[in-house]
Structure formats: structure tokens, C-alpha cells
Amino acid sequence: MxxxxxxxxxxxxxxxxxxxxxxxxxxxxxxxxxxxxxxxxxxxxxxxxxxxxxxxDPEEMFVASLSSCHMLWFLDFARRAGVEIHAYHDLAEGVMAKNDEGRIAITRVALRPTIDSDADRATLEDLHHKAHEACFIANSVKCEVVVEPQTRSEGKEADHV
The missing domain is CATH 3.30.300.20 (K homology (KH) domain)
Incomplete structure (x- = not known):
């Protein structure tokens, strides 16, 4: 590798x-x-x-690495599918709490990407799913990683995908 x-x-x-x-x-x-x-x-x-x-800080780097990896895979899968992406913005959040073993850890990371694209909701959801499955970083961690995509078409307000 x-x-x-x-x-x-x-x-x-x-x-x-x-x-x-x-x-x-x-x-x-x-x-x-x-x-x-x-x-x-x-x-x-x-x-x-x-x-x-x-x-x-290390916690920010951890969250950013998950967000960045997801974005890179999302963009690549969109390109392969012929889906034009105009902009990508993620306001990712990591939660630090006690895990099931009683240790302080980042227990959950929520990725909340806003995508500016003319693609339909189902297509964007599929791209996010593929990106999440392929992300090396998400595949390497044991905390919960959820993708809560937002979408924005040109000139429209963001909404949940």
C-alpha cells in the first residue's frame, strides 16, 4: 500500500x-x-x-481527516458518475465522551456536507454512501461516523438530503 x-x-x-x-x-x-x-x-x-x-488540536485533526477523506472520495465518485459538483462545504463535528469501555474518546463524528450541484437527492445520497464506504479514515476508526448531508442547488436554501 x-x-x-x-x-x-x-x-x-x-x-x-x-x-x-x-x-x-x-x-x-x-x-x-x-x-x-x-x-x-x-x-x-x-x-x-x-x-x-x-x-x-488532535481532536480537530481527527474530525478534519474524516471530513477531508469523505470529501475526496465523494468528489471522485461524482466525477466518475458524470455528476457536476460546483462546491462542497462540510461543517463536521466530533463529540468527545466516555465510550463503552469507560474511556474518554471521540465517540461520534457527524459529517454535514453541503453540496452545490444540480444532481437529484437520490444521486447525492448514493455518492455519499459510496464515499463513506471507501473512506480509508472512516474504515480505520471505531467511533460512530454518520453522514448527514445537506444539499443546495444554485440559488436555493440548503436542505437535508
């Missing part, structure tokens, strides 16, 4: 008191294509000043 590399780099900063737990958790994420992203725990998990709300 293939291998994917991500570098995660953290360094203590002047004035940090690591052993006392008073240190910044901000870090840098580097990807093989050259992208560099500021990383941090969520301020809801680790409060400021030990986190940075401007950094991307």
Missing part, C-alpha cells in the same frame, strides 16, 4: 517548569508535502497558558 509521514515537534520553552506541569504543550506538525501547522491541545482539555487556541 503506502506509508504516510507526519512529524510532531515539541520543545520546552524558557521559563517552563516541566516537572511541575507548568509548560506549554504547543508544538509543530510537519507533513511530507511541506505543510507546517501549529499544534496544541484543545483549551477545553489543557487550559491556557499551557495551550494555544490558535493551534490545531
Amino acid at each position: 503506502s506509508t504516510h509521514i507526519a512529524e510532531v515537534i515539541w520543545r520546552a520553552r524558557p521559563g517552563d517548569e516541566f516537572l511541575a506541569g507548568r509548560y506549554s504543550r504547543s508544538h509543530e506538525l510537519r507533513f511530507d508535502g511541506g505543510a507546517v501547522v501549529a499544534g496544541s491541545p484543545s483549551p477545553s482539555v489543557v487550559p491556557a497558558p499551557w495551550s494555544d487556541a490558535a493551534g490545531v
Whole structure:
């Protein structure tokens, strides 16, 4: 298959008191294509000043990876089917709670893509189903992943598909 590399780099900063737990958790994420992203725990998990709300947290990256993977498959299946897609926007949401084993985990991710297309509802639903089945990331996680598509035809309000 293939291998994917991500570098995660953290360094203590002047004035940090690591052993006392008073240190910044901000870090840098580097990807093989050259992208560099500021990383941090969520301020809801680790409060400021030990986190940075401007950094991307692991929970956000998890949700974004599911959303991105679904979108890429959706677009590919639409292209193969000859379905024109004008725009794709997903407001994905992950819920962190205790799982069945009593551990804190992301237990559910809802993908809520809004699709701008002239295709009918049944066609879009079929494309979402195929995308969900093919998504490598969705196939790799144990939390519930649901797709709650929205659709918007040009000049019309979004509605549920």
C-alpha cells in the first residue's frame, strides 16, 4: 500500500517548569508535502497558558481527516458518475465522551456536507454512501461516523438530503 509521514515537534520553552506541569504543550506538525501547522491541545482539555487556541488540536485533526477523506472520495465518485459538483462545504463535528469501555474518546463524528450541484437527492445520497464506504479514515476508526448531508442547488436554501 503506502506509508504516510507526519512529524510532531515539541520543545520546552524558557521559563517552563516541566516537572511541575507548568509548560506549554504547543508544538509543530510537519507533513511530507511541506505543510507546517501549529499544534496544541484543545483549551477545553489543557487550559491556557499551557495551550494555544490558535493551534490545531488532535481532536480537530481527527474530525478534519474524516471530513477531508469523505470529501475526496465523494468528489471522485461524482466525477466518475458524470455528476457536476460546483462546491462542497462540510461543517463536521466530533463529540468527545466516555465510550463503552469507560474511556474518554471521540465517540461520534457527524459529517454535514453541503453540496452545490444540480444532481437529484437520490444521486447525492448514493455518492455519499459510496464515499463513506471507501473512506480509508472512516474504515480505520471505531467511533460512530454518520453522514448527514445537506444539499443546495444554485440559488436555493440548503436542505437535508
